[in-house]
Amino acid sequence: MEGTILVVNCGSSSLKVALFDAQLKKLSSxxxxxxxxxxxxxxxKGHPAQIELDALADHQQALSxxxxxxxxxxxxxxxxxxxxxxxxxxxxTFREAALINDDVLAAIKxxxxxxxxxxxxxxxxxxxxxALFPDIPQVAVFDTAFHQTLPEKAYLYALPSHxxxxxxxxxxxxxxxxxxxxxxxxxxxxxxxxxxxxxxxxHLGNGCSITAIRDGNSADTSMGLTPLEGLVMGxxxxxxxxxxxxxxxxxxxxxxxxxxxxNNESGLLGLSGQTNDMRTLCELADHGHEPSQTxxxxxxxxxxxxxxxxMASLNHLDALVFTGxxxxxxxxxxxxxxxxxxxxxxxxxxELNHHHGSISDGRIEGAESRFRVLVIxxxxxxxxxxxxxxxxxxxxxx
Ligand code: AMP
Numbered sequence: 001m002e003g004t005i006l007v008v009n010c011g012s013s014s015l016k017v018a019l020f021d022a023q024l025k026k027l028s029s030x031x032x033x034x035x036x037x038x039x040x041x042x043x044x045k046g047h048p049a050q051i052e053l054d055a056l057a058d059h060q061q062a063l064s065x066x067x068x069x070x071x072x073x074x075x076x077x078x079x080x081x082x083x084x085x086x087x088x089x090x091x092x093t094f095r096e097a098a099l100i101n102d103d104v105l106a107a108i109k110x111x112x113x114x115x116x117x118x119x120x121x122x123x124x125x126x127x128x129x130x131a132l133f134p135d136i137p138q139v140a141v142f143d144t145a146f147h148q149t150l151p152e153k154a155y156l157y158a159l160p161s162h163x164x165x166x167x168x169x170x171x172x173x174x175x176x177x178x179x180x181x182x183x184x185x186x187x188x189x190x191x192x193x194x195x196x197x198x199x200x201x202x203h204l205g206n207g208c209s210i211t212a213i214r215d216g217n218s219a220d221t222s223m224g225l226t227p228l229e230g231l232v233m234g235x236x237x238x239x240x241x242x243x244x245x246x247x248x249x250x251x252x253x254x255x256x257x258x259x260x261x262x263n264n265e266s267g268l269l270g271l272s273g274q275t276n277d278m279r280t281l282c283e284l285a286d287h288g289h290e291p292s293q294t295x296x297x298x299x300x301x302x303x304x305x306x307x308x309x310x311m312a313s314l315n316h317l318d319a320l321v322f323t324g325x326x327x328x329x330x331x332x333x334x335x336x337x338x339x340x341x342x343x344x345x346x347x348x349x350x351e352l353n354h355h356h357g358s359i360s361d362g363r364i365e366g367a368e369s370r371f372r373v374l375v376i377x378x379x380x381x382x383x384x385x386x387x388x389x390x391x392x393x394x395x396x397x398x
Contacts, residue, residue: 001021001027001074001075001076001077002022002077002081003021003022003081004019004020004021004022004027004075004076004077004080004081005019005020005021005022005024005080005081005082005083005084005385005388005389006018006019006020006067006076006080006082006083006084006129007019007020007083007084007085007086007381007384007385007388008063008083008084008085008086008125008126008129009085009086009125009381009384010059010085010086010121010122010124010125011121012117012121013033013034013035013036013037014031014032014033014034014035015031015032015035015059015062015063015066015125016029016030016031017029017030017031017063017066017067018030018381018385019070019075019076019080020381020382020385022081022389024382024385024386024389026381026382027070027075028044028045028046028070028073028075029044029045029381030042030043030044030045030051030066030069030070031043032051032053032057032059032062032063032065032066035053035057035058035059035062036056036057036058037055037056038055038056039055040053040054040055040056040057040062041053042062042065042066044066044069044070044073047069051065051066051069052065053065058124058128059121059124059125059128060127060128060131060132063125063128063129063132064132067132079133079135079136080133080136081136081137081389081392081393082136082137082138082139082388082389082391082392082393083129083133083136083137083138083139083388084097084138084139084141084384084385084387084388084389085100085122085125085126085129085138085139085140085141085384086122086141086143086177086380086384087108087119087122087126087140087141087142087143088115088118088119088122088142088143088144088174088227089111089112089114089115089118089119089142089143089144089172090107090108090111090140090142090143090144090145090148091107091110091111091114091144091168091172092148092168093107093110093111094107094140094142094144094145094148095145095148095149096145096387097139097140097141097142097145097387097388097390097391098139098140098142098391099137099138099139099391099392100126100130100137100138100139100140104140105123105126108122108123108126108140109123114168114172114225114226115226122140126138126140137388137391137392137393139387139388139391139392141177141383141384141387141388142176143174143175143176143177144172144173144174144176145176146173146176146177146179146180146218147171147172147173147174147176147179147211147218147221148218149217149218149219150171150173150218150219150220150221151219154171154219154220154221154313155170155171155172156170156171157169157170157171157224157225169225170225171221171223171224171225171229172223172224172225173209173211173218173221173222173223173224174207174209174221174223174227175203175207175209175211175223176218177380177383177384178201178203178323178324178378178380178383179201179203179209179211179213179218179221180383181376181378181379181380181382181383182199182201182203182213182321182323182376182378183197183199183201183213183216185321185376186199186201186318186319186321186374186376187216189361189362189374189376190318190319190372192318193216194216195215195216196215196216197213197215197216197318198212198213198214198215198314198315198316198317198318199213199317199318199319199320199321200212200213200307200310200311200314200317200319200320200321201213201321201323202303202307202320202321202322202323202324202327203323203324203327203378204231204303204322204323204324204325204326204327204330204333205234205324205325205326205327206233206234206235206276206325207227207233207234207236208222208230208231208232208233208238208303208324208326209221209222209223209227209230209231210222210230210231210303210306210307210310211310212310212311212312212313212314214313214314214315219313219314220309220310220312220313222238222306228262228263230306231299231302231303231306232267232268232271232295232298232299232302232303233267233268234267234268234269234276234277234278235263235264235265235266235267235268235269235270235276236262236263236266236267237262237266237267237270238267238302239302240262245258248261268281268295268299271291271294271295271298272284272289272291272292272294272295273291274289274291274292278296278299278325278326278330278333279329279330281295281296282296282330282332296332296333296336297336299333300333300336300337300340301340303333303337304337304338304340304341305340307320307337307341307344308341308344311344317371318371318372319371319372319373319374320346320371320372320373320374321373321374321375321376322334322373322374322375322376323375323376323377323378324378327375328356328375328376328377328378329356331353331354331356334348334353334364334373334375335348335350335353338373344370344371345369345370345371346365346369346370346371346373347365347366347368347369348364348365348366348369348373349363349364349365349366349367352364352365356375357374357375357376358375362374362375362376
């Protein structure tokens with residue numbers, strides 16, 4: 001098939017790919033897992049059997065195997081027309097997607113100190129794809145880019161200014177492709193242009209963030225220098241008192257242990273002592289498991305507090321939008337969160353909420369609600385494919 005766009009998203013031991021046609025219709029997707037381990041394997045949507053990978057297969061071997069399946073399925077000619085890569089951190093260098101060349105690669109490498117767990121693996125994905133398709137345009141799409149419109153008052157921490165000047169310590173924000181997609185979709189649903197639409201976008205997945213989008217631009221967001229700040233997440237704590245670091249140090253907890261504690265052992269998992277998975281937590285809570293009930297309460301209260309905080313950046317609000325695995329699927333989380341926000345005039349329609357907005361073009365607010373409330377499925381891959389098409393072939397974006 002001609003003019004296809006390949007989207008590549010690399011994790012430390014995983015590789016996700018999606019293939020779109022020239023009209024940006026998704027043709028297929030695949031996932032390689034446990035890369036670098038003995039039992040590495042891959043799956044492709046619609047293929048019941050796993051794709052064999054060599055033991056210790058790396059990103060390049062996985063990509064090559066997945067591309068071979070797309071070719072065998074007749075979905076891909078020799079090579080795609082362009083490749084879009086998810087890159088987590090673009091620092092202050094990248095305000096938009098960038099066509100990859102040696103300078104862009106060097107700049108992504110420069111941002112690695114800000115995202116040591118993410119940017120190096122994103123670069124591995126780019127290198128693997130360049131090796132496989134040396135003559136094809138490759139485009140980097142940054143999680144941080146959408147938030148480069150944050151005003152100084154929103155991105156500066158109240159720290160000595162040399163931390164920002166010397167090391168770039170500031171709020172960057174993440175999940176930018178998802179929040180940008182929400183802004184555009186909400187505008188479409190509301191019959192407005194993105195440039196006149198103001199929303200609060202809550203991306204609630206395993207990672208969670210919330211963004212105030214004022215007239216189409218990110219104006220404030222909950223994630224900061226790293227994707228640890230802000231909301232309660234699956235295994236991440238979100239906001240804690242910075243005094244905690246000193247306190248833990250005095251208890252003899254080493255910095256790398258603090259990192260693990262806050263990133264991998266906290267959030268819903270830490271509070272419940274059971275799981276980071278909201279669906280399982282809701283089942284446990286239903287059966288009377290008190291720590292799971294507590295975890296859900298803390299999650300929803302923190303989220304509601306942040307909705308209130310995001311109001312400070314807006315001069316009007318067209319809609320509060322829920323997305324991500326939790327935001328799209330948990331009527332309980334949406335209901336509990338909105339219950340904290342009645343003073344602002346939010347109400348919810350239980351029937352529409354129960355159907356996750358699917359019977360009402362996303363709408364779940366009550367008839368008397370002061371503000372619209374929408375449930376919109378996110379589609380970060382589509383944003384990356386669209387950006388890849390636009391950057392690789394100016395004037396031909398679908
Ligand atoms: P994501 O990272 O966007 O894939 O979202 C993952 C989160 O969504 C996990 O916590 C899942 O438990 C949660 N999730 C998915 N489906 C449901 C559901 N039906 N009810 C509650 N949470 C869900």
